[in-house]
Amino acid sequence: MANAYPDNPPPKGLRRPRVTIADVAEALGLTKGTVSRALNDYPDISESTRRRVARQAERMGYRPLSHAQAIRTGRTRSLGLVLQTNVHDAQRPFLAEFLAGVTQAAGIHDWSLTVASAQSQAEMLATLERLAREHKADGFILPRTMTDDCRIRLLRELNVPFVLFGRTGDATGCAWFDILGEAAMRDAVLRLAAFGHRRIAFVNGGAGFNYAVLREQGYLEGLERAGLAHDPALMRADAVTPPDGRSATAALLALPEPPTAIVFAVDMAALGAYPAAAALGLSIGRELSVIGYDGVPEGAYATPPLTTFDVDSRRAGERLAHLLIARIRGADPKTLRELEKARLLARASDGPPAVTSEDLARIVRARRGHDNTNGRKP
Amino acid sequence: MANAYPDNPPPKGLRRPRVTIADVAEALGLTKGTVSRALNDYPDISESTRRRVARQAERMGYRPLSHAQAIRTGRTRSLGLVLQTNVHDAQRPFLAEFLAGVTQAAGIHDWSLTVASAQSQAEMLATLERLAREHKADGFILPRTMTDDCRIRLLRELNVPFVLFGRTGDATGCAWFDILGEAAMRDAVLRLAAFGHRRIAFVNGGAGFNYAVLREQGYLEGLERAGLAHDPALMRADAVTPPDGRSATAALLALPEPPTAIVFAVDMAALGAYPAAAALGLSIGRELSVIGYDGVPEGAYATPPLTTFDVDSRRAGERLAHLLIARIRGADPKTLRELEKARLLARASDGPPAVTSEDLARIVRARRGHDNTNGRKP
DNA sequence: GTTTCTCCCGAAACCGGTTTCGGCAAGGAT
DNA sequence: ATCCTTGCCGAAACCGGTTTCGGGAGAAAC
DSSP states (O other), X not given: OTTOOSSSSOOOOOSSOOXXXXXXXXXXXXXXXXXXXXXXXOTTSOHHHHHHHHHXXXXXXXXXXXXXHHHHHSOOSEEEEEEEOSOOSTTHHHHHHHHHHHHHHHHXXXXXXXXXXXXXXXXXXXXXXXXXXXXXXXXXXXXXXXXXXXXXXXXXXXXXXXXXXXXXXXXXXXXXXXXXXXXXXXXXXXXXXXXXXXXXXXXXOOTTBHHHHHHHHHHHHHHHHHTOOOOGGGEXXXXXXXXXXXXXXXXXXXXXXXXXXXXXXXXXXXXXXXXXXXXXXXXXXXXXXXXXXXXXXXXXXXXXXOBEEEOOHHHHHHHHHHHHHXXXXXXXXXXXXXXXXXXXXXXXXXXXXXXXXXXXXXXXXXXXXXXXXXXXXX | OTTOXXXXXXXXXXXSOOOOHHHHHHHHTOOHHHHHHHHTTOTTSOHHHHHHHHHHHXXXXXXXXXXXXXXXXXXXXEEEEEEEOSOOSTTHHHHHHHHHHHHHXXXXXXXXXXXXXXXXXXXXHHHHHHHXXXXXXXXXXEESOBSSOHHHHHHHXXXXXXXXXXXXXXXXXXXXXXXXXXXXXXXXXXHXXXXXXXXXXXXXXXXXXXXXXXXXXXXXXXXXXXXXXXXXXXXXXXXXXXXXXXXXXXXXXXXXXXXXXXXXXXXXXXXXXXXXXXXXXXXXXTTBXXXXXXXOHHHHHSSSOOBEEXXXXXXXXXXXXXXXXXXXTTOOGGGOEEEEOOEEEOOSSOOSOSSOHHHHHHXXXXXXXXXXXXXXXX
């Protein structure tokens, strides 16, 4: 019989077997329990032994096995992240940087990151619950928060710690890190107004996401501060890909009084303004100004390069890891809320309007119908 | 004193406490040990008991705690992935899909994924060793393999299971999944030759990566099969971003006998051919044909859309997870090697040459120096 | 009717930590 | 001198599993 089950010969292991807490204890003539309490800063351990133990553990290279601890404490020292994989749009370009930030920050506290994925909302909830129940993660980072987010409701009910990347409708018990998208949208409008634009449109991102609500508020605040009238016809929503942005741009330009500038809530949508303008023979940055948000790398390669607000995804990941660890350790969520501003990347897709809205309307009328191919070969 | 240390009140836990193996044993009038052996298919358990145990466990919703098992078995049922975060180039667009594939495939076997990151090669090796030593992962997926890869040497020496996304120089003990990039490059050349191109250039990707060696071989094989001469002047290397591709394209077009078509080993570099051609007033797909490789989403939005070979990153992730799990369970690595072909996405960036190499040389000579702005505003 | 296997399962040790409990010794108060 | 704290640590239970060991019952062999 032996131990040949269930699979195969057991892992041979790495050269030397590992130093356990018992090794440290023996080396010092103490017991496991004492060493454990010393390392975990129990108050009934004298300062001198605490130091002795710490130094010896250091010297022997002792590192506790997180899953051995977990069996008693219930804590694995690992953060959880469940990716939604049925939405193909955004998040993609940021993920690598974001993960780099999270894992790096977690690593310096000796924590790790467990990643899972879900293809539907139901699977998302089931996965979160499973990971929590099996202690694969002590808490979760929830990216792309919705205004009304079922993940938050679940984790609240399960009493599992979490932090948001973004804000949400009901903030009770929530910790978060977020970028002030509303401030960026406001500043974008003010910048365009300072250039002399009077008709400034807004193309929002994914409906339901909390950021969309905030960015629209920022746009409206910008209009108000600039003393510009708000025209509902100049607002579009739910554009997160270049095709989305392209059709939104085309629709806006077809208006009787078209905008001379468009603020996009999402870079990937802003990139759709380029082919839309090209199809009408308009030059971005002159006849039509465009400002995006996100700082995707493609924006720098566009012609002309896209003016946008850069979001530092890596830093977001870092901060969220720190916040979540603090949250798991018991900190009050109300003290764990951080907001930062996006950084303006002033490039070449915006500038003073070369033509007025009236001129633009005439140009568009004249050119529509002539060439509505999109550059594809016949 | 109580249990208020080290951090805070312990996690309250989820509603009902969890069903343990002892609960299952008690419900059946058996002992923990027997239940454990039954669930793990030990041969000294009768078939009838095995079934009784399995059904009862199912009914009570029993799921073993992987870290409780790990304390004895040394296995956590988790796969490891360490991201290299100092290289800013490729891998980014694929990561989300790739992770989706890995986590989904791991999930159906009840495995999970642990992600970490490293900012240098030294940190990479240290992280791999730490994760292995702390049993945070039972094995690793190594993406972006180099021809001579120090990660492989380390894990070999540590006797830790791993699978490669890509192939490598020394295959001993290696399992892998890879896409036949060499076949794609060969087919690209043959496709262009069939269009009538005689001067076909090749712009390779990152030096040192094993894929670069293979793709160059594929290019050369394509030339040979097409009966075209090999001109070393038509080969460039180490281009992985649009700027890289742009300068490579510019250099190739400045040749006395410029190519009428370019095969790129990497899509992101191929996208750099667009501004390079535009700067010379050349139209992609007519005066200059371009074929890429990777299937990045940006290629579809380019004008004209980029002909390329699509790599299914999600599937790669799935297969790698399966292979690694099998490898950890003890399968022979030689039986765990899979190769698949990339899928041609025939779009509009290539076609019959509108001009000959001689004409092209004249055009380029005439237009150089006139307009070497890159579209930026003054 | 023993003896000898086999087939199954119980009992208990074990993995590497954490936590509870109790007791010894030193110091202070009475 | 006695009593009561207080500080500090050892002993042992415990967490949720896995694995080893040994033995009882029944069947087969003698």
